[in-house]
Amino acid sequence: xxxxxxEILVAAAQRGDKxxxxxxxxxxxxxxxxxxxxxxxxxxxxxxxxxxxxxxxFVKIGELRRAEQFGEWVVRIAxxxxxxxxRRRKHKKPLIAExxxxxxxTSAAKLDLEQALGRLPREFRVPLMMYYFDNKSAxxxxxxxxxSHSGVCQRIRSARKQLHKLLSEGVQDE
Amino acid sequence: xNSECDSMRDRIADLIxxxxxxxxxxxxxxxxxxxxxxxxxxxxxxQEDLLLDGFVGSFGEEMSxxxxxxxxxxSRFETQSRSGVRMHLRSVLTKHAAAAVVVVVVGLYFAIxxxxxxxITALIRYGL
Numbered sequence: 001x002x003x004x005x006x007e008i009l010v011a012a013a014q015r016g017d018k019x020x021x022x023x024x025x026x027x028x029x030x031x032x033x034x035x036x037x038x039x040x041x042x043x044x045x046x047x048x049x050x051x052x053x054x055x056x057x058f059v060k061i062g063e064l065r066r067a068e069q070f071g072e073w074v075v076r077i078a079x080x081x082x083x084x085x086x087r088r089r090k091h092k093k094p095l096i097a098e099x100x101x102x103x104x105x106t107s108a109a110k111l112d113l114e115q116a117l118g119r120l121p122r123e124f125r126v127p128l129m130m131y132y133f134d135n136k137s138a139x140x141x142x143x144x145x146x147x148s149h150s151g152v153c154q155r156i157r158s159a160r161k162q163l164h165k166l167l168s169e170g171v172q173d174e
Numbered sequence: 175x176n177s178e179c180d181s182m183r184d185r186i187a188d189l190i191x192x193x194x195x196x197x198x199x200x201x202x203x204x205x206x207x208x209x210x211x212x213x214x215x216x217x218x219x220x221q222e223d224l225l226l227d228g229f230v231g232s233f234g235e236e237m238s239x240x241x242x243x244x245x246x247x248x249s250r251f252e253t254q255s256r257s258g259v260r261m262h263l264r265s266v267l268t269k270h271a272a273a274a275v276v277v278v279v280v281g282l283y284f285a286i287x288x289x290x291x292x293x294i295t296a297l298i299r300y301g302l
Contacts, residue, residue: 018252022245029241033233043233047240054244055251113225132230136192153193160187164219 038126
């Protein structure tokens with residue numbers, strides 16, 4: 001069943017086949033997680049939201065008309081859930097660094113990187129995270145985020161330049 | 175940093191990130207080779223690239239566990255939904271039963287009241 005296309009798996013999931021949906025989850029989870037991490041900048045929140053997105057996708061799978069776009073669709077669900085969460089927690093600042101401090105044994109450089117990522121604007125952080133999670137395929141990211149290929153490249157470039165600036169100037173706690 | 179370096183920095187960032195078209199890579203690499211400042215910039219970006227790879231790679235080990243967790247949540251959700259449907263059906267049945275009891279009680283009330291009225295009317299008409 002693992003070799004089946006998204007279209008076939010979506011059709012099966014729409015008939016209530018949970019194992020087909022589980023394969024779709026395995027196939028697209030890392031994108032969903034990457035978007036949530038980019039949107040929220042916090043690993044624990046990203047995990048929760050990715051899970052919620054997957055559940056919401058299961059509930060709403062019957063509404064998906066273009067089965068071949070399951071990946072884009074579930075990523076969109078994740079993005080919307082993250083936007084809602086950010087709205088609800090406007091006062092709370094995202095901290096990718098939380099993960100590092102909790103996992104322990106993190107190098108200073110990594111901590112700096114995570115802090116720097118946490119300070120990047122969301123519109124740059126999301127494509128950057130997805131790009132690195134997706135083995136650096138700007139084309140796939142463009143489709144998943146519904147933006148042009150050049151738009152993705154531009155955002156990655158801006159993200160890298162800002163990240164370099166943050167890292168070379170040193171990330172200081174506010 | 176001269177104006178050429180300034181315009182090169184964008185392309186260096188693209189080259190290191192892997193989004194620069196191959197056809198444009200040669201002049202950028204050439205510039206990096208002869209400009210010390212841009213060479214250092216490219217090297218720093220390369221180091222950051224490795225950091226980013228390492229950062230994302232550290233999630234890789236955990237990704238399967240996260241996927242499994244999401245699938246488990248899916249199963250739990252499905253079970254809860256089923257029991258939710260059962261609860262809903264149960265509550266629908268309870269509501270219907272309560273409504274039926276109300277209808278029967280009201281019906282009996284009217285039946286009894288009506289029979290008394292009929293009897294009293296008959297008594298008035300014939301008995302008194």
